[in-house]
Amino acid sequence: MVSTLWFKCNERDMFFKLRSEEPSNKSKLRKSMVWATTCSGSSYTKTKEILAFCDIPFMPSTTFTSDEREMDIVLEDAKDASLDKAVEEEKAAYLEEIRSNGAVVNDEQPIKLEVSLDASWGSRSYGTRFTSASGAGVIVGEKTKKILFVACRNKRCSICTREQRKGKTEGKTSPKSHKCYRNYSGASGGMEPDIMIEGCVKLFKNSVWLTKITTDGDSTTVSRIKNHVKYGPTIEHQLCCNHVLKNCGKKLRELKCPKDVKEIVSNNIGRITLGIRSAIKHCAEKTKGADVQNLYKDIRNAPFHVFGQHQNCRNYFYSKRSTVVKQPMRNIEDSSITNRTMVDGQLNDEELKQIDEVCHVEQLIKSGVWSKIQAIVNAVAAKAESLKYNKTSNM
Structure with missing residues (x-):
């Protein structure tokens, strides 16, 4: 996405070099294009075709994939920082309410929070029944209404699947080195409990107990949480009215x-x-x-x-x-x-x-x-x- 233009002065026989982006920006424009392509739900091929109509050269596919990997690390760090900040704000709101009621706060005791949790995965009910191989879940704080935890579950990895197909035809036994997003195996209905248990364990490490949980009616999730966390018997389950x-x-x-x-x-x-x-x-x-x-x-x-x-x-x-x-x-x-x-x-x-x-x-x-x-x-x-x-x- 970076272009270098050369201009020649006919009177003084001099050349001038201009760039579409300053070198100090470190390919900011190029990475912005990759980010915009990903967030808009587009793809490398579609973006390349659009720019081709404008007679603008686009980056090679290898560069596009490399920038995607770099941004994946940046986004993961930003997500963790945002969740940690939300947890601290939720804890601060809880402690402020406790102090406003005249109660004494013991710093050694864990913070007991009220949260809402939910998860989703796609399904198709018409024709041949189909359940999505991917799902996501969140835990939301009751006081600040901010997300305290978010995670995804995937039963498939496109690269692994493609390499396995190649292995059957070309005799390969192992896929090439890549970041595999497959992190779950089992029924899609079990994604929600698995995500929520991970969230409860992570919050427990931050001295946070989820004592009151509101769900949309899935009692299986809460029962599994009670069986997998240390403070499970103290959890009170509330339904979404x-x-x-x-x-x-x-x-x-x-x-x-x-x-x-x-x-x-x-x-x-x-x-x-x-x-x-x-x-x-x-x-x-x-x-x-x-x-x-x-x-x-x-x-x-x-x-x-x-x-x-x-x-x-x-x-x-x-x-x-x-x-x-x-x-x-x-x-x-x-x-x-x-x-x-x-x-x-x-x-x-x-x-x-x-x-x-x-x-x-x-x-x-x-x-x-x-x-x-x-x-x-x-x-x-x-x-x-x-x-x-x-x-x-x-x-």
């Missing part, structure tokens, strides 16, 4: 309902998930996750509340920011019931009677849908212990 409610709503929408109740159910699915979310938020904010028993009851009661049966509803079911109750029930002519200001947050017996007149529970029971709705909601209620803090893994 967004994922749990998303799956709940998906299952409710997939229900096959008779025509006479199909509209009633479909119009209230959002209210069911919203009611569950409100119960979780109430437990997290008002009781700091201590009232799990009532959270379990409130989640199970959500369908009853939505479809008009309020005998087991607690006071906060009717309280809103303006403390006004708005029940979108049909066939209620008295608006003073549906839009009245609550004094004590509880409907009286007379009002409950009038609301019960439009209760859809009996209709749903007769149609056979009610038991299916309860089964889906009860499955969420069974996870109340892991939902009590209203944690999410979405940053």
Whole structure:
């Protein structure tokens, strides 16, 4: 990418040399082109073709590969430095919170952090089922929302595969010397636990314990972490509320309902998930996750509340920011019931009677849908212990 231009002065018969890049930059332009090609998802061949149309000469492929290797080392060092800095910031935020509460910090004790973790690998569900041979995972701090650890797993190496094919045809037994990126063998579903165990071990060396972990529902990962780290029994597993409610709503929408109740159910699915979310938020904010028993009851009661049966509803079911109750029930002519200001947050017996007149529970029971709705909601209620803090893994 560096060009040297010679200019001749006809009057004085002198030559002048100009370069497209200063020698002191040490091929900065060339390496910038390699970096831009890699980050844009392009390749050496594509970049060479684009520059050829502009009549600009491009570097040889060997130079391009050599610069890629150099940048790989630089990026790896930069990544490690960034992760170490993020860990120190997370520890500082945790210690600041402890000191602000008046507690004494023991420097000899490990720092106990709350984190969210997740991993991903590509898959194809249509046609022939396919699972990607590569995956990545991250651990994110709860206080700073910064990445504390990141790693990749690869089941294949393109150079090894190519050399193995050549070996079969040309009789070679070993591949040429190269940096092999294959670092995992096994099912793709095992990549996430493997990455997270590595992250926990690395953080443990920095005197960091992960005592509260939020995931999207993969209990296998947390159970393997508990078995592989020294402080495993102290780890508390919390589920991502967004994922749990998303799956709940998906299952409710997939229900096959008779025509006479199909509209009633479909119009209230959002209210069911919203009611569950409100119960979780109430437990997290008002009781700091201590009232799990009532959270379990409130989640199970959500369908009853939505479809008009309020005998087991607690006071906060009717309280809103303006403390006004708005029940979108049909066939209620008295608006003073549906839009009245609550004094004590509880409907009286007379009002409950009038609301019960439009209760859809009996209709749903007769149609056979009610038991299916309860089964889906009860499955969420069974996870109340892991939902009590209203944690999410979405940053």
